Amino acid sequence: MLNYDLEASTYDRTRGGDARAASAAEAVETLLPADVGSLADLACGTGIVTARLSARRVVGVDLSQGMARVASGRLPGRVTVADVTRLPLADASVDAVVMIWLLHLLDHATSAAALSEAARVLRPGGTLITTVDKEAAYFATPCDTADLIAPVRALSLTPQSDAAPRVAGLVAALDLEPSGQTTFPGDGQGHSPRAWAAALLAHRPAWTKNADARALTELCDRLRALPDQETPRPDPVYRLARFTKASTGAI
Template identity: 45%
Template sequence: MLDYDGEADRYDESRGGLPRARAAAAALGSLLPGHHTTVLDLACGTGIVGGCLREQGRTVLGVDRSAGMLARAEGRLDAVVRADARALPFADASLPAVTAVWLLNLLDDAAPVIAEAARVLRPGGVFVTTVDKAAAHAVDSDIDALVAPYRPAELPDGAGRVTALAAAEGLRPVRTARFTGHGQGRTPLALAARVREGSLYAEGGLPLAERLEALPGPTTPRAEPDFTLLALRRRNR
């Protein structure tokens, strides 16, 4: 797992910065209710996406486990709380909207987070989350052709999996939106380094790393990913 406290100071610049954040916030805004809604942003990180939501007129509350990330988010969001997204310090049915951007893909099991999001949502409230993150990179066909065999058949942020877990919590899918991950086109060399250190596609090991490094243009970023957001609405009681 990435050391988010240690990465906080350079996290934004290494993840596409404001162009990526604004694209994500624009897509989120198209799925969120109203223009002045209060939004709880799970795993808010540095608050860069939430800050863009604030620019749209929304009140944004951020939750994250990393103190380093929250120190950066504090000036961007209306309020921040250090907490685990699986145990939120908010009352039942107290919020109109919850977001989780690039969170479920990091988990072994998305069920507790989805359950908490459903718990704090008001009837008719909306939970918006990214899904199918791995598939977003399939546009870099030469890289994806090598890593696809090492991708698990079922991922915690798979749209089908998320929809099924959400249904059990009284959430139903209503709409989707897509946005470009500006500045996140992968390079074979950078991905090979992560394979070598065992933080990604570890099953491929050294042979996979070497095959990635042998691809043409090893330092040339491939096409930027196209991410998917899924909006799920809590049933009215």
């Protein structure tokens, strides 16, 4: 996992910046009910998305002090450093919980604990919004690089913490039911064939660590043989899932 304290100062610039954040926030807004007044953004990072939701009473939570320091510049007095499995929030205290690009970073036990905490702090009838299936985002739009990479990825991918069926099953046990979904583009994040080959050889993303070494080398050779080596392919398309907590009943 990245050292987010060290990455904080350059994170936005290297992850799509304002364009990606605006797309993410707009997608979140389409899923938020009109009556949401208070919102907790877990793993808020630099606050670049959180700040765009700040018309509501927003609190940002992040484990990284470096990220929280940057976020505090955007949301003075509304960012706290905390573990998402031990939130400094009271039971049933917020109308909505948002988790953007969080669950895929966590192992299965920790992601389950984070979802349980989100359910705890949500009021009855509250809304949980989370990204799911992040690793699939680059393969949502067919193109030559995706066609080459997808078969090798499928053989190397381990069960993901943010897999949509897994998340739905975990939150169902917490009295949250599916209530909507949408997608948004990772503006400016499409990779060229050359960039893909370099990333795969550097074992990014994580599934490449499980790939057969010969298959990975052959894949990179095929990527380098594609035309338009410096031309970025389609941007990734991220998925958001919305769940609603039961209006009555205990977790």
